[in-house]
Amino acid sequence: MYDVTIIGAGVAGIFLAHELMAQGQTVLLIDAGKPLEQRTTQEAYLGFGGLGKSEGKYNYSAGFGGELAEKLGPEKMLQLMQQVDALLCRYGADEVDTYSTSNPELATRARAAGLETIETTVRHLGTGLSERILRRLEAVLQKQITFRFETFVETIEKQHNGFLLTTKHETFSSQRVVFATGRSGTEWMQAQLQTLGLTQNKTRLDLGIRIEMEETAFRTLLQDTFETKLAYASAAGTAVTYCMNPKGRIIRKHQEGLVMPDGQNFREQESGTTNLNFTLFLPRYFATLAEANHYAASVIGRINQGTDRIVVQRLGDLRSARMTSSADLAENKIRPTLEATAGHLMEEVPETDITVLLEFLDRLEHLLETPLSPDTLLYGMDGKFYAPVLSTSPVFETDLPGLYAIGDCSGVTHSLSQAAASGLYLGQHLTQKTAVLRE
Structure with a gap:
């Protein structure tokens, strides 16, 4: 039995898997797409890295990109984003500098014109560097966690000690299951939630x-x-x-x-x-x-x-x-x-x-x-x-204990940085690293 099964290998799933791996958890990571080196330009959303393989633009801001600040509080969210950036830099993101859109003079001029400026710090990796970073992450993760690419989870059953997942060729047992399928997995996720008795919102x-x-x-x-x-x-x-x-x-x-x-x-x-x-x-x-x-x-x-x-x-x-x-x-x-x-x-x-x-x-x-x-x-x-909003607890747990939803498929995050931060946050919770959990 795996400690955690993650469905979706986009940035939310990757950052969660990395955190769990670092704490010695047994992890299964399933994705409908292909490993990074086999992905094509037509497969923009599926496969290792998900949408993170594209422009690789990480906006570190509470002002846009999702509602993570409302869920966790702006201070915690910004702390997580610092951790996201540190992890990216560990794998080579510091080849490009961050830049800030903060400009008090411009903000004043904008208000006078009937507009508002939205401030953010950005690390814009670009497609080439994004792929190199993801390739390094994939290599590290493959040493300690189990991958199943080009694999569709057909059924998920709640059992007394966890979950039973069935694919076309295999079955897996897992104490916890995490949906991290992004916007591209919306239809699949809807069908699974309906079977499990859960509904999505607006x-x-x-x-x-x-x-x-x-x-x-x-x-x-x-x-x-x-x-x-x-x-x-x-x-x-x-x-x-x-x-x-x-x-x-x-x-x-x-x-x-x-x-x-x-x-x-x-x-x-x-x-x-x-x-x-x-x-x-x-x-x-x-x-x-x-x-x-x-x-x-x-x-x-x-x-x-x-x-x-x-x-x-x-x-x-x-x-x-x-x-x-x-x-x-x-x-x-x-x-x-x-x-x-x-x-x-x-x-x-x-x-x-x-x-x-x-x-x-x-x-x-x-x-x-x-x-x-x-x-x-x-x-x-x-x-x-965007994916429909799914009701989850402050630690992204659904109304079904042991089942979680992070990243864009939760409807809470709408950006690479917030999706990655949600993965880190859940990883810290599941490995008991989060000091204080909001009630």
């Missing part, structure tokens, strides 16, 4: 327009930092900038059967660009995962038209309520870094998102103290997906 979905502008427009804001995060409290909810890439490109991302515009850091390219891009996300909440997925498909799927279609429009044309043509794009001063279909966002994006976008850009111009170029490009439509 689901969040973020939709947004990715904006591509001249990199020089932001230089006054980015003199002392790589990026900034801005929030706009609109009548429809608080919209937040996400994944800002100075000198970066826009690429296609494939998720949930949809195709969306995504940002790529200039470090991942042979050469940088003269553009800057980011997404302005607006959150929505739905009673069920099915409702959230249906809404995303109705918006983004309609834009895709069964292909990889993404629509792009010039800001000047949007403000004039006119369609952007291919000829307009060909003559546009700001060269698009993504091949997209010229069109009219008002015909393809919900009106609420257009309204919030234009209100935000008005305030951004106030902050920048200069008008945005009418050649600024707007791509529709980006999406950020």
Whole structure:
């Protein structure tokens, strides 16, 4: 019998496994994907490392990235994030420096413009370094814990002394079971929870327009930092900038059967660009995962038209309520870094998102103290997906004793740093390292 079985080898599961391994626990780690060296670009979410294999952007902040601060308290959460960063550095993350988005002068200017800055300390590893760190972690873990890759857990049964897990070819006994399947394992997790008599709650979905502008427009804001995060409290909810890439490109991302515009850091390219891009996300909440997925498909799927279609429009044309043509794009001063279909966002994006976008850009111009170029490009439509919230205790235990849920599959964390921190925290609890547990 294993002490702990972890289902999911993303960052939450990895950090939990590392903590348990260090304390001599017997651990089984199961993942539906492949070992790191066998993962392909199409397997963006499954396999060792999960989404941590991508940009490797760890934001150490209580201001965004999930509700871990509400669950554990901001002081404990920040302490855990320091431990996450220390562990990453042990495996080579200190090859790149952290940077801070803190700028008191900018914060004051932003408030005067009707915006708020969100402060964070960032260690942005990039894809290459992320993979090297994960490879070192995988090698260490394989020496002391048991892995099962390309394995689906078919059933989980509660027994008097733990759990019995069944896969296609094997059965395992474990005192405790931890779900760490991320957003990609949502449907599997829902089915297992239903069998175990547990239910999930509301689901969040973020939709947004990715904006591509001249990199020089932001230089006054980015003199002392790589990026900034801005929030706009609109009548429809608080919209937040996400994944800002100075000198970066826009690429296609494939998720949930949809195709969306995504940002790529200039470090991942042979050469940088003269553009800057980011997404302005607006959150929505739905009673069920099915409702959230249906809404995303109705918006983004309609834009895709069964292909990889993404629509792009010039800001000047949007403000004039006119369609952007291919000829307009060909003559546009700001060269698009993504091949997209010229069109009219008002015909393809919900009106609420257009309204919030234009209100935000008005305030951004106030902050920048200069008008945005009418050649600024707007791509529709980006999406950020979340797992439904699952009720868990302060130590991530579900209503079924011995069954836990950490990382993004819990609905509590929405980022690499918070997912990793949740894994560390549970590992410390399960090995009795946590000095004080919140009642």
